[in-house]
Amino acid sequence: MSNDTMGYKENTDGVGTPTGPWDSALDKLRDWDPKWAELCFKMSTNPWTHSVLPRKFIELVGVSLNAACTNLNAGGTRRHIRAALDAGATREEILFVLKCGAVMSIHSCSLAAPIVLEEAKAANVKLTPRTNTGQTPACDAMRRIGQWNTAWDPFFELDPVFTDEFMAMGGGIYQSGVLTPKEVELLSIALDASFTHMYAPGARRHIKSALKAGATMEEIMEVLKLCVVQGVQTFNLGLPILAEELERRSSNQKAA
Numbered sequence: 715m716s717n718d719t720m721g722y723k724e725n726t727d728g729v730g731t732p733t734g735p736w737d738s739a740l741d742k743l744r745d746w747d748p749k750w751a752e753l754c755f756k757m758s759t760n761p762w763t764h765s766v767l768p769r770k771f772i773e774l775v776g777v778s779l780n781a782a783c784t785n786l787n788a789g790g791t792r793r794h795i796r797a798a799l800d801a802g803a804t805r806e807e808i809l810f811v812l813k814c815g816a817v818m819s820i821h822s823c824s825l826a827a828p829i830v831l832e833e834a835k836a837a838n839v840k841l842t843p844r845t846n847t848g849q850t851p852a853c854d855a856m857r858r859i860g861q862w863n864t865a866w867d868p869f870f871e872l873d874p875v876f877t878d879e880f881m882a883m884g885g886g887i888y889q890s891g892v893l894t895p896k897e898v899e900l901l902s903i904a905l906d907a908s909f910t911h912m913y914a915p916g917a918r919r920h921i922k923s924a925l926k927a928g929a930t931m932e933e934i935m936e937v938l939k940l941c942v943v944q945g946v947q948t949f950n951l952g953l954p955i956l957a958e959e960l961e962r963r964s965s966n967q968k969a970a
Contacts, residue, residue: 767937785910
């Protein structure tokens with residue numbers, strides 16, 4: 715069995731209760747600490763049991779959060795892909811949320827490029843003049859239709875060709891129509907607010923856009939809850955290792 719399928723748990727507990735972000739580590743936690751396990755289970759499956767968001771969209775958010783370049787959780791990605799397919803998600807929808815989880819890597823530039831320009835100015839370091847900056851049709855088009863974000867100006871100044879290549883690749887994702895505009899904004903909130911990312915400017919921008927697209931405060935809170943419940947991945951990772959190490963220690967002591 716490959717590492718990314720070990721511990722996979724179907725998305726219900728056998729009596730129809732959704733298990734949400736949990737894998738088989740839930741069984742071990744219930745064995746070792748049943749009272750706390752049930753408190754944690756109730757909290758962490760809340761988005762699945764309260765039905766504010768459709769099950770399919772919940773699982774698509776789970777796919778994107780786990781597969782995102784800031785997380786890269788193989789077990790969680792597989793678990794939520796299976797659950798999303800079970801809930802009726804298409805290949806195109808899952809591919810879309812994977813793309814969204816990939817392009818958030820541009821926030822490395824959003825964070826650091828302004829600092830580069832500020833510190834270079836303070837140190838009296840000039841940007842090397844380019845003899846051939848190349849054309850930037852994707853960025854130019856985004857400016858013409860009002861989709862350019864001024865937060866991108868610093869890394870455009872540092873490397874306009876790379877920025878244009880990124881925008882040509884990433885810009886069309888969000889206008890593809892695979893998800894509704896409201897769903898795109900809710901997904902983007904989850905990715906930016908995720909505890910492995912916490913990108914405040916993006917979270918604010920997408921919350922504002924989500925409200926304009928018709929999202930309710932309750933729906934926005936649901937995607938934030940989906941970020942919070944990913945904390946149980948700590949147990950999905952750690953409990954099997956702890957069980958294995960305890961078993962190894964016990965076996966060694968018996969053999970001694």
